[in-house]
Amino acid sequence: MDRQISKAIDRSRAAMDEALKRRLNPDMHVRHFRAFGRDASVYYVEGVVSVDFLQQYVLKPLALLRDVEIEEPLTEAVHAAVYNCDVQTASTIPEAVVQMMNGRAVVFVDGMNCAMGFDVRMFVRRGI
Secondary structure: OOOEOOOOHHHHHHHHHHHHOOOOOOOEEEEEEEEOOEEEEEEEEOOOEOHHHHHHHHHHHHHOOOOOOOOOOHHHHHHHHOOOOOEEEEOEHHHHHHHHHOOEEEEEEOOOOOEEEEEOEOOOOOOO
């Protein structure tokens, strides 16, 4: 049975940390911040995402709304704030992990019963 994402961010954080084996795997990163007056976290895989894109197109727009109270649904507010990235929602922890492995930064916000994966993949150029 897939584990549903909780509206309580502490539960979602604990579930993600367990699923990613973060204590053992140094490539799995998380940043905690505030958006819309609520606690939030973004999970990503080092070397798969562009940290510059993550900072510029996901974290910066959300940080600007750190203390802004909203009346619209959280998913709509997050999507409106991060408008430059392709987004997919995840309703379970395994779905969020798969999104991370595919190069998305996955955002959790306290009170939101899903996660939002933003495409911030890093494209590596390789010689042939």
